[in-house]
Amino acid sequence: MRRKPWQLVFSWLPQPATAVKKRLAAQMPDEVLTIWCRETAAALGLPELARRVEVSWNNRMQTTAGRAWWPARLIELNPKIENIDPEQKWRTLRHELAHLIAYERAGRRKIEAHGADWRQACADLGIPGESVFHQLPLKRRKIQPKYLYGCPNCRSQFKRVKKISKPMACYPCCKKYSNGKYDERFRLREVKGEKSI
Template sequence: MGPINEKALYELVNELSLEYFGKPFVDEVTFNNRLRTTGGRYIPTKRIIELNPKYVQEMEKSEFIGIIKHELCHYHLHIEGRGYKHGDNDFKQLLRETGSPRFCKPLPSQKDGYKYLYICKKCQSKYKRKRRVNVTKYRCGKCGGKILLRS
């Protein structure tokens, strides 16, 4: 899917709202470049849907449409005063009725989730960690050898 401007984005969201929910989308939808781990979010206090532009660039159109439908479920339930949060039965039911995804797929550009790689000096076992480990305090779980930070 190619680049999309704010006007075309609003038209797409309104079109999906009419098609799947039978109601127009009358509030604001924007791209938010700061979204990292999610495809989009609905802000109830401002009645704004924010979408991650990376999903337009890196994923198929069907994935992006799924994210919009998911956020529209939050939006329409909130306006109607029904349960619009992820744990609410009304929300889960509307997701099923509209064929909206519960979660979005991770972006291909996101790495495999670890920042640090530790290797045992003795047996060469590898340990992938998101957080730093104190190598003077911890040892290899397989052989008891010293571990070293690699990346």
């Protein structure tokens, strides 16, 4: 099986304000779950996490049950899990809180997302042996790529769902000829006549 060629993304500009506004509009804070997380973190002796952790529902989530953001100390949950099983909401919340606890305890030390520190945090939260992946019936949708881009140097082709809006280059060519740095010579170009794949 052939591995897909890598692509480099170079973005020196901040995110557009509209993207940030859309993201914030899609989130609904949950005060009850936030209070529970703060009390739990305080009981585990993590005062900074207890002070800053926040939980919200993210309407934009499709297949992910939850997500933890470090160092922002934010937990996002998929609203669909409430309709599936009430217990699943609490299990997902504990799973995501375990990530924040593991990072909080590690300090500056680098840890694996689902490594020993996370497993210990799961055990402390009453979910020992927690699975890395959920088995929830969240509908996965397969999106067909609409765009085809090519490297002018090596002729590798890249299928994309969205049109490329930022400078993007072929990683193997940049690595081989430019020490891994962006080089305009290897910037991906849309292959004309092949828009619908």
